[in-house]
Amino acid sequence: MNFLVLKKTNILWNSNEISKIFNKNIDKDWTCTGVEIDSRKVKPGNIFLAMPGTEFDGHNFIKDAINMGANSLIIKESLNITKDNLNIIKVDDVYKSLILLSKASRKRINNSKNIIAITGSSGKTSTKEMLGHALSTIESTYINPDSYNNHVGVPYSLANMPRNTNYGIFELGMNNLNEISILSKLVKPDIAIITNISEAHIGNFNSIKDIIKAKSEIFNGLRSNGYILLNNDHIYYKELEKNISKSKNYNIIKYGFNKNADIRLIKRLVENYGQTLIAEAYGKTYKYKINLDGEHQAINSLAVLGVLLISKCNIEKGLKNLTKVSLPAGRGKRYNLMIKGQDTVLIDDTYNANLSSMVASLKTLCEKAKNNRKVLFFGEMRELGAFSEDLHQKLYGYLISFNIAMIIFVGNKTKNLYKLCNRRIECFWSENVDSLSKEEISNLIKPKDFILVKGSRNMKMEIIVKYLLDNFKGK
Numbered sequence: 001m002n003f004l005v006l007k008k009t010n011i012l013w014n015s016n017e018i019s020k021i022f023n024k025n026i027d028k029d030w031t032c033t034g035v036e037i038d039s040r041k042v043k044p045g046n047i048f049l050a051m052p053g054t055e056f057d058g059h060n061f062i063k064d065a066i067n068m069g070a071n072s073l074i075i076k077e078s079l080n081i082t083k084d085n086l087n088i089i090k091v092d093d094v095y096k097s098l099i100l101l102s103k104a105s106r107k108r109i110n111n112s113k114n115i116i117a118i119t120g121s122s123g124k125t126s127t128k129e130m131l132g133h134a135l136s137t138i139e140s141t142y143i144n145p146d147s148y149n150n151h152v153g154v155p156y157s158l159a160n161m162p163r164n165t166n167y168g169i170f171e172l173g174m175n176n177l178n179e180i181s182i183l184s185k186l187v188k189p190d191i192a193i194i195t196n197i198s199e200a201h202i203g204n205f206n207s208i209k210d211i212i213k214a215k216s217e218i219f220n221g222l223r224s225n226g227y228i229l230l231n232n233d234h235i236y237y238k239e240l241e242k243n244i245s246k247s248k249n250y251n252i253i254k255y256g257f258n259k260n261a262d263i264r265l266i267k268r269l270v271e272n273y274g275q276t277l278i279a280e281a282y283g284k285t286y287k288y289k290i291n292l293d294g295e296h297q298a299i300n301s302l303a304v305l306g307v308l309l310i311s312k313c314n315i316e317k318g319l320k321n322l323t324k325v326s327l328p329a330g331r332g333k334r335y336n337l338m339i340k341g342q343d344t345v346l347i348d349d350t351y352n353a354n355l356s357s358m359v360a361s362l363k364t365l366c367e368k369a370k371n372n373r374k375v376l377f378f379g380e381m382r383e384l385g386a387f388s389e390d391l392h393q394k395l396y397g398y399l400i401s402f403n404i405a406m407i408i409f410v411g412n413k414t415k416n417l418y419k420l421c422n423r424r425i426e427c428f429w430s431e432n433v434d435s436l437s438k439e440e441i442s443n444l445i446k447p448k449d450f451i452l453v454k455g456s457r458n459m460k461m462e463i464i465v466k467y468l469l470d471n472f473k474g475k
Contacts, residue, residue: 013032022091032045044071047073048065050065059075073086101155115167119174119215122198134322138314139313141165150183196231199355202385202387203387204385232260268298281306294367330351339445353379369450373448375407380413392417410431433463441468
């Protein structure tokens, strides 16, 4: 969600700026309202960058972009194309042109001291969404859309940041070392947040220490005297703290349940929808409500409180807007189903999965279900490499202690855990989602169930969610 809604008349870039950025002579004056790399999403007045990709080349979709209303093109030098009323900039490397635009965008709001970067093994998007809602009540706020958090998504988001942005919020993701460092140096944050550290993507690393090192790269672009917000409840906090440079005089703010936290969660009052929280920060108590479930979301909200404190803005006003936060599909979104005339709850957490996020989702399921029957559709956790078997097995104790009534395991890497759990819990196993018949799914669920569907992105667990919504959607 982009909280600063741009009107079609708003000017994002003009020809004079583009001329300087690319060191090109431009004969006539023109403006553009946005930067786009996907021809299907082009809006009238946009500048279209014909980006080469792993599967598709944007140059093959130039005609589509023009038909959608693009008034400008950035294309490779070797392409011969001319068209009346179309502004064409030829470059050696289209991706590098996106980087140049992103750097220029960041530079023109250099006076702002409210650029925020967020990373972590989980909770990035939730924290970003909460921050966007809180800050948008105070000043013009821009957040990078969806999960545009990689080497393309971050510069694309920066290139589209409006010139009057006061708060800019960017999510930084990674699969390997040295990725976040590059992104952080583009964003140049004033405030850096690390939500947590876990074994997500550990298949691409040698150890958890490498993941800690990779996440710590967010500090590489952080300005001197900037602020660092860290969740000091997680077990890797001390290791993370060791990676913070002492020479740049960073201000470290710790948040969590921990008694040593600067921003401490004192109490949670769980409600049917959302929760009311009581937090203490620097001797003052704050009471506020968030429209999200789970202890992990309560902890994420403390980072929002931290940013509001740093910004010295209207804290109560910002916190009040957290009641309006809703999660995108696949990220813990809750739906009401109707089975045999009775309310049944579906939790869609299909966007991704790792050990810590799976445990957090299970805790939330148990907290919300109370005495209702709990059903789990468990999709394999991917990108764990040699650690996969051990990390799947670590969930056994949680699955038993949380009193899950039925588990439907999906994926080859879940098979041994299925065999183990099947001795204590009613379980089923399927190689993939496509092997699960609709009749099987229908027969497994009952009225008043609380159903959690979770797994790694490429397990396509959203197919199960779609089937349930299509056939049992309630009010």
